Amino acid sequence: GENVEQHPSTLSVQEGDSAVIKCTYSDSASNYFPWYKQELGKRPQLIIDIRSNVGEKKDQRIAVTLNKTAKHFSLHITETQPEDSAVYFCAAIAGGTSYGKLTFGQGTILTVHP
């Protein structure tokens, strides 16, 4: 089945700096890659996603890049703010008979210091 590895597990930056989180996946049939943000005590919420027919997608300070050949994708947050502090999860959709099933990475705890 699909396996998603996420790095780093923790990331600490100063306000205004950029943050990058990287993920790799194993199933070459995967074609949908969402990123979720989870604040303490809250539910995971989608912040951006990308499909395999696109190499990059941007939404204000957040961008995601996808390299299908290397099977990795990354989240980029620019001009970080304290409210960006949260746990971020990458995920990949499985192909084949497990279509519809998301496999999540282990999560990255991002701390933005004022």
Add this chain to the structure above:
Amino acid sequence: DAGVIQSPRHEVTEMGQEVTLRCKPISGHDYLFWYRQTMMRGLELLIYFNNNVPIDDSGMPEDRFSAKMPNASFSTLKIQPSEPRDSAVYFCASSWVVAGEGVNEQFFGPGTRLTVL
């Protein structure tokens, strides 16, 4: 739409008791997922349904766990008997597929925080 609805939001029970968690997906969504989240194991998929049919239950820890989806607007996750190691936050999520586009965003419910004493 009110989003994915879960009940109860908090549950405290004693070891050996039966626990039933409930979920109402977003209307029109044809996928429903049950996740468990702990500090040690992260976010784990337990089981998911497509059009009310269980597709993959390989994440269900053991026979003490069971899930049903009797109709498109309701699902339950049952633990019987419960054990302290079942203490976790249980999330339900729903999603949909658009022909030609594929699977879309999973929307998570607020979760049920389960504590088994």
